[in-house]
Amino acid sequence: MASLDSVSLAILLGAILVMAGILSSLLALRFGAPLLLVFLFIGMLAGDSGPGGLMFSDVQNTYLVGSAALALILFDGGLKTRFQSIRTVLAPSMVLATLGVLLTALVTAPVAKYALDLNWTEALLIGAVVASTDAAAVFLLVHAQGLRLRPRVGATLEAESGTNDPFAVFLTLMLVELISVGDSSVWHVVLEFLRESMLGGLVGVIGGRLVVAALNRVELPQGLHAPFVTTAALVIFGVAQIFHASGFLAVYLAGIIIGNHPTRAHRSVVTFLDAATWLAQIVMFVLLGLLVSPHRLLDSVVPAVIVALVLMLVARPLAVFLCLAPFRFNWREKLFIAWTGLRGAVAIFLASIPMLVGLSKAYLYFDVAFVVVIISLLLQGWTLAAAARRLHVALPRADRGPRRVELDLPGQLEQQLVGYAVRPKSLFLRRGLIPSWSKPTLVIRNEKILSPAEAEPIAAGDYLYLLAPPEKAEALDRFFVEMQPMAPPDPHLLGDFLVSGETTVEDIAQIYGISVDPAAARLTLADYFDVHLDRAPKDGATLPLDTIVLVARNISEGRVNAVGLRLPEDEEQPPPLTRIGAFRQKMAEAWSSIARI
Numbered sequence: 001m002a003s004l005d006s007v008s009l010a011i012l013l014g015a016i017l018v019m020a021g022i023l024s025s026l027l028a029l030r031f032g033a034p035l036l037l038v039f040l041f042i043g044m045l046a047g048d049s050g051p052g053g054l055m056f057s058d059v060q061n062t063y064l065v066g067s068a069a070l071a072l073i074l075f076d077g078g079l080k081t082r083f084q085s086i087r088t089v090l091a092p093s094m095v096l097a098t099l100g101v102l103l104t105a106l107v108t109a110p111v112a113k114y115a116l117d118l119n120w121t122e123a124l125l126i127g128a129v130v131a132s133t134d135a136a137a138v139f140l141l142v143h144a145q146g147l148r149l150r151p152r153v154g155a156t157l158e159a160e161s162g163t164n165d166p167f168a169v170f171l172t173l174m175l176v177e178l179i180s181v182g183d184s185s186v187w188h189v190v191l192e193f194l195r196e197s198m199l200g201g202l203v204g205v206i207g208g209r210l211v212v213a214a215l216n217r218v219e220l221p222q223g224l225h226a227p228f229v230t231t232a233a234l235v236i237f238g239v240a241q242i243f244h245a246s247g248f249l250a251v252y253l254a255g256i257i258i259g260n261h262p263t264r265a266h267r268s269v270v271t272f273l274d275a276a277t278w279l280a281q282i283v284m285f286v287l288l289g290l291l292v293s294p295h296r297l298l299d300s301v302v303p304a305v306i307v308a309l310v311l312m313l314v315a316r317p318l319a320v321f322l323c324l325a326p327f328r329f330n331w332r333e334k335l336f337i338a339w340t341g342l343r344g345a346v347a348i349f350l351a352s353i354p355m356l357v358g359l360s361k362a363y364l365y366f367d368v369a370f371v372v373v374i375i376s377l378l379l380q381g382w383t384l385a386a387a388a389r390r391l392h393v394a395l396p397r398a399d400r401g402p403r404r405v406e407l408d409l410p411g412q413l414e415q416q417l418v419g420y421a422v423r424p425k426s427l428f429l430r431r432g433l434i435p436s437w438s439k440p441t442l443v444i445r446n447e448k449i450l451s452p453a454e455a456e457p458i459a460a461g462d463y464l465y466l467l468a469p470p471e472k473a474e475a476l477d478r479f480f481v482e483m484q485p486m487a488p489p490d491p492h493l494l495g496d497f498l499v500s501g502e503t504t505v506e507d508i509a510q511i512y513g514i515s516v517d518p519a520a521a522r523l524t525l526a527d528y529f530d531v532h533l534d535r536a537p538k539d540g541a542t543l544p545l546d547t548i549v550l551v552a553r554n555i556s557e558g559r560v561n562a563v564g565l566r567l568p569e570d571e572e573q574p575p576p577l578t579r580i581g582a583f584r585q586k587m588a589e590a591w592s593s594i595a596r597i
Contacts, residue, residue, distance in 0.1 A: 037377040039282050040370075043289020059355045062287045066349040068234060069280035070165065071251045075233040076277045077162045078255020079270060086159045089152055092327045093159035096337075100160070100319045101167050104131040104341075107315035108307060115303035116368070122361060125175040129351045129365055130311055130372045132168035133161045134344025149394045151538055153333050157340055165346055166249035170196055172350045176357055200246030201253055207236035208257025215263040225265035226272030229258065262414075262470055267406040281345065288348045288370075297367050304371035311372060312380065316341040332391040339387050343369075343376040405465075406473055415467045417441065420480040424460040427530060428479045433523075435531055438468040438476060478536050501526035501560040505545065508565070514546035525550060526560045542566075 086093065105127030113123035138161055149157070174189050211232045220228060233251050240250035263269075297304075317338040324334050351369035354362040388394035405419035418438075427433045434440070443455035444463040458464060468476060499508070505528055506521040508514070520528060528545075529537045529552055537560050541552040551564035 037374065037381070039285035040289040040292075040374070043286040044292050044294065045289075046286070047290045047292065057291070059291070059352055062291060063349075063352050063356050065287055066284050066345070066352065067237075067247075069277075069284040070346065070349060071234060071237040071248065072230065072273070072280050073277050074162060074165060074248055074252040075237075075255040076273045077158070078252040078257075079259040079273060081158060081162065081256050081259060083256065083260045086155045089156045089159060092324055092329070093156050093163065095323045096156070096160040096320065097164035098167050100323045101128075101131045101164050101171065103319035103322060104311070104315045105171065107318055108311050111310045112303075112307050112368070115306045116300065116364065118361070121175060121179055125172065125179065125354070126307065126365060126368055127315075128168060128171040128175055129369050130307070130343055130347045131171070131315075132164045132346055132350075133157075133341045134346045138340055138342050149388065150333075152329075153336060153393045156329075156337060160337075162252050163249070166197075166200065166246045166252070167193075168346065168350060169248055170246060172353055176353055176359065179354075179359055180357055196244065196246045197249060199243060200240050200249040203236060203240040203243070203245055204250035204253030205257060207232070207239070207250065208254035211236075211254065211258055212261045212263055215258075215265070223268075226269045229269045230273060230276055265408050266470060267408075284345050284349070288345060288352070291352070291366065292370055296363060297371065300364055300367050301371055304368040305375065307368060308372040308375040311343075312339075312341070312376060333393055336387060336391045336393045339380060340384065341376075342380050342384075343373045345373075347373050404473070404477060406470075414469060416470050416473060417465050418468050418473045418476055419463055419465040420476070422458060422460055422462045422464055423480060423482050425482045426480045427527075428464070429458070429460060431527060433479055433527055433531055434466075435468075435472075435475070435479075437472060438466045441465050441467050475533070475536075478530065499525070499563055499565065501529075501554075501563055503563070508545065508548070514548060516546060525563045529560045529563075 105124060108127035108130065109120065109123040112118060112126040113120060116123070116126070118126070138157055170193055174192065211229060214232075215225060215229070233254060236254045237247040237251045240247035317335070320338040320341070321334050324337070329337075347369045348366070351366040354365045359365075385394075403421065405417075407417040407419070409416055422429055440452040442465045443450045443452055443458060444465075445455055445459070445461075452458070452464075455462065464480075466476065502524050504521070505516050505523050505525065508525070509516045509521065520531075523531065528550070529541065529543060532543055533541060537552045537555060539552060539555050543550045549566035551566055552560045553564050554561040
């Protein structure tokens with residue numbers, strides 16, 4: 001009975017720790033503290049050196065839980081990654097995820113060698129452990145601080161942080177093997193990396209396609225789609241690991257494949273994985289906090305702080321500026337990407353590998369990684385919003401998006417039911433705008449269900465449900481969000497072929513003698529972009545209007561303030577591609593072909 005009581009006590013204490021982590025997030029959000037740091041301290045306080053006094057040293061189970069948690073986090077990141085948003089930044093992201101990690105480790109290694117009195121291989125292991133950025137840390141803090149990054153910057157960070165973990169894991173494992181076995185060669189490392197990457201990519205693509213086929217062809221009971229996809233992600237990870245491939249790369253690619261194909265219950269799967277990854281992060285950080293010994297940290301805290309500062313202020317910026325030099329990023333974007341190299345659970349998780357293997361200085365790697373994560377979350381995490389605004393790479397969120405309800409329709413995958421509360425200042429209510437690919441189906445008013453014809457005119461406070469393709473459902477948000485007052489276009493943008501976004505299509509047609517659809521004639525140019533684009537307009541977005549091409553300029557709160565007119569005689573042949581441009585085009589085509597498999 002005593003053993004049963006100990007199991008019950010362990011369940012109780014574990015649940016209390018996780019609940020404390022969840023509730024502490026409210027306090028952290030109030031004061032702007034990085035949530036992941038709070039979870040770490042919860043684990044430390046519960047450990048043997050804290051008030052909790054729990055004796056915990058189970059590295060094997062911590063590694064097991066950490067592997068599963070990291071796999072789910074990467075899968076969730078891939079599931080939410082739209083291929084269209086990252087295809088233009090695929091090349092720079094891949095360079096950062098591989099060469100950037102290697103350069104960061106190489107620059108950090110000499111400092112670790114002399115500060116911690118290590119040999120070169122051990123110093124490189126320190127560099128590899130702390131070299132990769134943490135996707136969960138980056139986007140959790142971006143969301144918590146109310147930022148929306150510029151598309152290119154956000155997409156680059158998203159793709160890099162999702163793909164650099166597999167390379168960092170590979171580099172760490174190879175260095176651990178080199179230290180423990182003591183025999184390896186450069187060619188062996190290169191061939192092993194290529195084998196793991198190619199095999200991991202193959203398992204991920206095949207596994208993702210099998211999950212898509214199973215979701216769409218197997219009639220699962222209601223509510224089981226999300227658990228099925230979650231367990232399938234872990235199966236893909238496990239299969240790849242068994243074949244000594246990169247399981248983390250496989251699960252990330254599988255997420256991208258599944259997320260970019262129409263599937264049943266997509267919204268419920270995403271919602272379930274949001275909760276699962278939150279729980280995975282909390283559990284992983286609490287367990288890692290339990291492994292920390294504050295007394296042991298005192299012996300290495302000073303050199304670890306030196307390593308952390310060199311990593312943040314020298315190694316990461318140098319790697320970013322060198323890797324992004326061939327690409328068209330300005331210095332502000334490069335500097336922000338360098339500063340957003342947040343370290344999180346991945347670094348501490350990688351540092352647990354030497355402990356699991358039993359290397360002689362295993363706890364030193366763990367302690368250094370822990371100090372690096374603490375300083376990164378404190379220094380970089382707390383200043384992320386300020387850096388984004390000062391460098392002009394992000395705009396504060398003026399309003400949260402409308403609450404969207406998505407319902408799958410059995411028997412088909414082409415349409416789903418999307419519902420919104422109609423707001424008084426929404427585009428839909430004030431201007432009657434709705435995309436042609438959506439169809440109002442029913443209205444709920446005063447707890448009564450009406451057809452759109454019976455509810456006409458639709459009023460503020462109604463709930464409107466529309467049929468829309470699943471891949472375009474998110475694009476409906478901007479029609480139901482509260483409109484903000486439009487700022488006038490910047491004076492320096494005005495020119496001979498630039499007009500206000502409030503100019504009507506009919507006016508343009510009369511001035512330039514073009515023919516337009518009578519239904520669109522009374523739309524303003526800003527409305528024309530809203531109706532005909534599948535997503536919120538970005539600076540430089542184009543739309544044809546007969547023989548004229550409209551170019552979006554001066555975007556404010558998702559609305560086009562000024563529109564450039566590209567006339568037929570102004571069109572020129574595109575310049576020939578440079579070698580870098582040709583390489584980027586080939587990479588995008590290869591990625592597109594993989595996503596369509």
